[in-house]
Amino acid sequence: EAQVTQNPRYLITVTGKKLTVTCSQNMNHEYMSWYRQDPGLGLRQIYYSMNVEVTDKGDVPEGYKVSRKEKRNFPLILESPSPNQTSLYFCASSHQSGTGHEQYFGPGTRLTVT
């Protein structure tokens, strides 16, 4: 089954404790991206990757890191989480061709930082 998976689905952590949210897709997509969704603010892009070893900042990259060592994986790293990073996070992927608007989203990771 074609899908984007994220782990963990739920995470409660404390300020300053490094964490990683994994994202994996099995559709051989070149493009991958991370979003956060907050009430009243919609979806905001954090980082994106056009292909292996190619990553760039989105709209709200502060406090986050990413890497793209393999085509299928795109982990999101919070080196020192803070309470304002409490949010619902989504990973998405798509083929490089097309309009770019048909993206496949993961199930989401709900992160709480206390």
Next chain:
Amino acid sequence: LAKTTQPISMDSYEGQEVNITCSHNNIATNDYITWYQQFPSQGPRFIIQGYKTKVTNEVASLFIPADRKSSTLSLPRVSLSDTAVYYCLVGDRNTGRRALTFGSGTRLQVQP
């Protein structure tokens, strides 16, 4: 990116056809119209995309008039499982960041 306007919410009953209209007066020549569906605490799901006239797939139809300043997502014979938020997006071939801009969407509630 062109701004879109959708109704905040809609109610329907099972078996009815639901039409959700999106206004995008400033749509540009190269812009496509895309609709997503999102259930609570789940990732958005691509429904349909079009440029002009009518597009139909197994899930929905998308009607776009000649002036392209609006579009209508049509869901035939809705069921309870169609209760979700529906987002209309307008943008051109975004070969760069491909950042999707989701507005407030339309919250559809289907009643039995």
